[in-house]
Amino acid sequence: xxxxxxxxxxxxxxxxxxxxxxxxxxxxxxxxxxxxxxxxxxxxxxxxxxxxxxxxxxxxxxxxxxxxxxxxxxxxxxxxxxxxxxxxxxxxxxxxxxxxxxxxxxxxxxxxxxxxxxxxxxxxxxxxxxxxxxxxxxxxxxxxxxxxxxxxxxxxxxxxxxxxxxxxxxxxxxxxxxx
Amino acid sequence: xxxxxxxxxxxxxxxxxxxxxxxxxxxxxxxxxxxxxxxxxxxxxxxxxxxxxxxxxxxxxxxxxxxxxxxxxxxxxxxxxxxxxxxxxxxxxxxxxxxxxxxxxxxxxxxxxxxxxxxxxxxxxxxxxxxxxxxxxxxxxxxxxxxxxxxxxxxxxxxxxxxxxxxxxxxxxxxxxxxxxxxxxxxxxxxxxxxxxxxxxxxxxxxxxxxxxxxxxxxxxxxxxxxxxxxxxxxxxxxxxxxxxxxxxxxxxxxxxxxxxxxxxxxxxxxxxxxxxxxxxxxxxxxxxxxxxxxxxxxxxxxxxxxxxxxxxxxxxxxxxxxxxxxxxxxxxxxxxxxxxxxxxxxxxxxxxxxxxxxxxxxxxxxxxxxxxxxxxxxxxxxxxxxxxxxxxxxxxxxxxxxxxxxxxxxxxxxxxxxxxxxxxxxxxxxxxxxxxxxxxxxxxxxxxxxxxxxxxxxxxxxxxxxxxxxxxxxxxxxxxxxxxxxxxxxxxxxxxxxxxxxxxxxxxxxxxxxxxxxxxxxxxxxxxxxxxxxxxxxxxxxxxxxxxxxxxxxxxxxxxxxxxxxxxxxxxxxxxxxxxxxxxxxxxxxxxxxxxxxxxxxxxxxxxxxxxxxxxxxxxxxxxxxxxxxxxxxxxxxxxxxxxxxxxxxxxxxxxxxxxxxxxxxxxxxxxxxxxxxxxxxxxxxxxxxxxxxxxxxxxxxxxxxxxxxxxxxxxxxxxxxxxxxxxxxxxxxxxxxxxxxxxxxxxxxxxxxxxxxxxxxxxxxxxxxxxxxxxxxxxxxxxxxxxxxxxxxxxxxxx
Numbered sequence: 001x002x003x004x005x006x007x008x009x010x011x012x013x014x015x016x017x018x019x020x021x022x023x024x025x026x027x028x029x030x031x032x033x034x035x036x037x038x039x040x041x042x043x044x045x046x047x048x049x050x051x052x053x054x055x056x057x058x059x060x061x062x063x064x065x066x067x068x069x070x071x072x073x074x075x076x077x078x079x080x081x082x083x084x085x086x087x088x089x090x091x092x093x094x095x096x097x098x099x100x101x102x103x104x105x106x107x108x109x110x111x112x113x114x115x116x117x118x119x120x121x122x123x124x125x126x127x128x129x130x131x132x133x134x135x136x137x138x139x140x141x142x143x144x145x146x147x148x149x150x151x152x153x154x155x156x157x158x159x160x161x162x163x164x165x166x167x168x169x170x171x172x173x174x175x176x177x178x179x
Numbered sequence: 180x181x182x183x184x185x186x187x188x189x190x191x192x193x194x195x196x197x198x199x200x201x202x203x204x205x206x207x208x209x210x211x212x213x214x215x216x217x218x219x220x221x222x223x224x225x226x227x228x229x230x231x232x233x234x235x236x237x238x239x240x241x242x243x244x245x246x247x248x249x250x251x252x253x254x255x256x257x258x259x260x261x262x263x264x265x266x267x268x269x270x271x272x273x274x275x276x277x278x279x280x281x282x283x284x285x286x287x288x289x290x291x292x293x294x295x296x297x298x299x300x301x302x303x304x305x306x307x308x309x310x311x312x313x314x315x316x317x318x319x320x321x322x323x324x325x326x327x328x329x330x331x332x333x334x335x336x337x338x339x340x341x342x343x344x345x346x347x348x349x350x351x352x353x354x355x356x357x358x359x360x361x362x363x364x365x366x367x368x369x370x371x372x373x374x375x376x377x378x379x380x381x382x383x384x385x386x387x388x389x390x391x392x393x394x395x396x397x398x399x400x401x402x403x404x405x406x407x408x409x410x411x412x413x414x415x416x417x418x419x420x421x422x423x424x425x426x427x428x429x430x431x432x433x434x435x436x437x438x439x440x441x442x443x444x445x446x447x448x449x450x451x452x453x454x455x456x457x458x459x460x461x462x463x464x465x466x467x468x469x470x471x472x473x474x475x476x477x478x479x480x481x482x483x484x485x486x487x488x489x490x491x492x493x494x495x496x497x498x499x500x501x502x503x504x505x506x507x508x509x510x511x512x513x514x515x516x517x518x519x520x521x522x523x524x525x526x527x528x529x530x531x532x533x534x535x536x537x538x539x540x541x542x543x544x545x546x547x548x549x550x551x552x553x554x555x556x557x558x559x560x561x562x563x564x565x566x567x568x569x570x571x572x573x574x575x576x577x578x579x580x581x582x583x584x585x586x587x588x589x590x591x592x593x594x595x596x597x598x599x600x601x602x603x604x605x606x607x608x609x610x611x612x613x614x615x616x617x618x619x620x621x622x623x624x625x626x627x628x629x630x631x632x633x634x635x636x637x638x639x640x641x642x643x644x645x646x647x648x649x650x651x652x653x654x655x656x657x658x659x660x661x662x663x664x665x666x667x668x669x670x671x672x673x674x675x676x677x678x679x680x681x682x683x684x685x686x687x688x689x690x691x692x693x694x695x696x697x698x699x700x701x702x703x704x705x706x707x708x709x710x711x712x713x714x715x716x717x718x719x720x721x722x723x724x725x726x727x728x729x730x731x732x733x734x735x736x737x738x739x740x741x742x743x744x745x746x747x748x749x750x751x752x753x754x755x756x757x758x759x760x761x762x763x764x765x766x767x768x769x770x771x772x773x774x775x776x777x778x779x780x781x782x783x784x785x786x787x788x789x790x791x792x793x794x795x796x797x798x799x800x801x802x803x804x805x806x807x808x809x810x811x812x813x814x815x816x817x818x819x820x821x822x823x824x825x826x827x828x829x830x831x832x833x834x835x836x837x838x839x840x841x842x843x844x845x846x847x848x849x850x851x852x853x854x855x856x857x858x859x860x861x862x863x864x865x866x867x868x869x870x871x872x873x874x875x876x877x878x879x880x881x882x883x884x885x886x887x888x889x890x891x892x893x894x895x896x897x898x899x900x901x902x903x904x905x906x907x908x909x910x911x912x913x914x915x916x917x918x919x920x921x922x923x924x925x926x927x928x929x930x931x932x933x934x935x936x937x938x939x940x941x942x943x944x945x946x947x948x949x950x951x952x953x954x955x956x957x958x959x960x961x962x963x964x965x966x967x968x969x970x971x972x973x974x975x976x977x978x979x980x
Contacts, residue, residue, distance in 0.1 A: 039211035040204015044377040045462040049896035080204035094202040101860040105673025106201030107378040107428030135904040144871035145904040
């Protein structure tokens with residue numbers, strides 16, 4: 001990749017010990033995706049705004065596009081691939097996204113899941129305001145966010161009340177029959 | 180075969196098939212595809228908006244570490260000719276598409292000049308920075324309002340920068356204006372924006388010169404068009420080139436250009452090097468080299484009587500096409516054909532100038548010319564209300580097309596007659612008003628004004644012509660496993676086609692939704708079709724699937740009637756069982772029937788669920804004389820020459836802070852009619868996602884260019900702010916369902932609907948909020964500083980008065 005001497009790093013990723021020689025300028029996002037082949041971490045902007053590349057680094061949610069792989073030496077990384085249960089079932093946040101149609105194209109989703117996973121570790125009873133504050137750190141171009149908040153409500157237990165997401169007010173069938 | 184199908188899935192919010200893999204990080208987007216020994220590309224792009232290229236020196240780049248190939252336009256030989264235009268367009272006087280690599284002239288900042296292929300992206304970017312280009316800068320054409328008649332020229336054969344003229348009319352608008360009791364005129368504009376899917380564009384090529392097999396993964400909305408186009412351009416057979424759209428991280432129009440330069444250059448570089456090559460668009464590249472849209476300036480007029488009945492509408496507008504016209508006047512004619520919307524207006528004339536500017540090319544972005552049209556019409560409605568002193572929603576109601584007027588001829592005829600197939604606009608309008616509750620809001624607004632707070636209410640109606648491009652195809656096969664495999668060329672970018680198409684098939688075939696496998700995006704080898712755009716995926720693809728499933732059903736029924744020795748009319752298919760009417764125990768699994776029908780007799784165990792007695796009886800009868808033509812498969816093409824018109828009403832209340840110019844949406848009402856709804860959760864998701872994009876377009880997003888140099892000034896998510904969760908209000912959502920008579924499923928498109936009326940709604944609401952200050956809204960988007968300035972100038976104007 002470059003003439004600069006590769007640096008040996010050792011870290012734990014989703015519970016497994018990993019070691020690699022990486023160029024000093026290699027981004028953590030590229031290291032995870034292209035060297036460890038953990039392609040669930042997506043890269044949307046490479047300037048730290050969209051949040052698609054969010055992973056947990058020693059428990060804190062970080063933008064892996066703003067971290068060099070060498071900076072992660074000795075750390076514990078968790079990515080979306082590590083969210084499912086030991087039996088292979090979807091984790092509670094993942095399941096809630098599925099139940100509430102919280103994703104469409106799915107590209108931004110892993111980053112949001114990781115931020116929520118970090119929040120769940122830190123504040124398991126986060127309220128809607130706290131969830132939305134975390135969610136403002138992510139860009140989703142498909143969903144309009146409301147179903148994501150509803151999914152989070154399932155997990156964090158703040159429910160729909162007060163400010164509900166979209167709901168069908170009424171079905172008015174003004175219909176003719178199909179040809 | 181009984182024709183009374185039990186509809187089990189269509190109409191139900193079946194959980195998405197796609198979600199499991201996407202939630203585990205198991206999606207496979209272009210940049211995730213693992214190809215061994217793959218090189219990576221980077222591009223040198225023009226830093227000038229308008230310049231002659233004097234010289235290009237690639238020597239240092241070629242010598243840089245890890246570099247395998249550096250290409251300029253001159254290196255491409257006969258390949259460096261203008262890229263294909265979308266369709267021949269008689270409205271264009273000077274149609275231009277760009278070269279794969281600009282050779283003598285660059286026309287926008289971001290236009291590709293050189294391509295570098297290296298061991299990885301880091302090295303490719305290092306080397307691209309070493310390409311030395313000498314430019315002779317020319318005056319840039321930047322502002323749309325001044326595009327014609329200034330010193331700058333984008334293309335030498337169009338010295339006035341006019342690329343094309345569009346005109347359409349119905350009735351006699353000029354005569355109606357001459358005799359009209361009242362006339363209002365507005366100058367209106369909407370600025371440029373862009374799609375910004377969170378996954379940018381990308382193309383990954385695996386090429387094995389020994390086996391002569393190229394596999395291309397492209398983040399595109401039109402994989403089959405791309406495939407066959409590439410085969411023609413590169414001289415490869417369709418067997419040598421397989422191209423598919425894998426998981427795609429959003430499209431919204433930006434991924435259907437056919438061709439972007441990179442889509443030709445990457446396969447070409449692979450052929451030239453005998454190596455696999457990949458390019459992934461970065462965010463900066465999306466801002467400067469993906470297509471953009473919206474920029475229009477209208478001079479609009481409305482003629483009406485004292486009751487507010489509209490007699491005629493005219494608009495003359497300028498349409499910013501950017502530096503090239505790959506889509507000709509398509510966006511323009513969408514604007515022209517959507518101004519009238521839900522209103523019965525007997526006389527209409529629209530004339531448009533498609534203008535070149537030194538900015539990235541314009542092609543449809545979700546909404547595609549329609550948000551501009553609705554903004555124009557609804558601003559005119561506001562003007563009529565003001566002049567007549569009547570409530571704007573009463574004016575709207577007075578002019579709505581009545582429910583008994585369908586099919587409704589607008590009298591417009593660009594490409595084909597613009598005919599609304601079905602609708603019930605009154606019902607939607609009434610429902611929206613019921614949800615909005617204007618009377619209660621006016622009370623609240625009065626009270627707020629007494630407290631010095633500025634609340635306002637806005638509403639807009641719209642129609643959307645959905646499902647352009649008349650054909651789509653699919654192939655289907657019932658297998659011995661009991662699975663129905665359906666392959667489409669149509670690609671998905673998050674719309675959930677794997678789920679909705681499976682629902683449609685399961686209902687038609689009487690099978691379980693989990694037994695339907697949808698392979699979209701040409702991944703399954705169905706390589707005929709068009710693409711996903713114009714809200715056409717469900718209408719065209721869904722009906723093709725229904726048609727194929729129906730044929731499979733007929734073939735199953737014919738074969739099973741022979742097995743069971745009954746008439747085909749007595750065959751019942753439900754839950755994946757094939758049985759005889761009135762004799763429910765005489766039944767076999769669908770997969771068993773497929774196995775029995777298969778003339779090649781593949782080995783395997785027989786279905787454990789099948790009754791052995793029934794199986795023994797029919798296996799003897801199935802015999803070994805089955806002709807291969809009896810295999811249970813189908814290839815279906817669905818044709819719908821006319822467009823299906825979806826419609827809707829949006830309304831909102833807002834609070835405006837006159838000090839900061841901030842706008843907060845208090846309540847949002849969205850009523851929507853897309854015909855028969857296949858999956859309510861997915862439809863709501865599409866509509867709400869569109870709404871978020873509309874809010875971005877109304878209040879947050881605009882592309883800025885230096886007015887002198889044409890330098891883009893919004894090239895990151897820090898300068899161009901997409902909506903985040905705190906920008907999106909809670910929504911009251913209502914549905915009207917008027918099935919389309921144009922297709923068997925009765926469906927209309929829904930992908931773009933949410934975005935279309937939002938700017939019109941917000942404009943009316945903000946204007947209403949600031950009515951005491953005399954503010955008029957005639958330009959979108961509205962940024963806080965715009966609003967503060969509008970308040971200031973309104974105060975100054977009142978001071979002078």
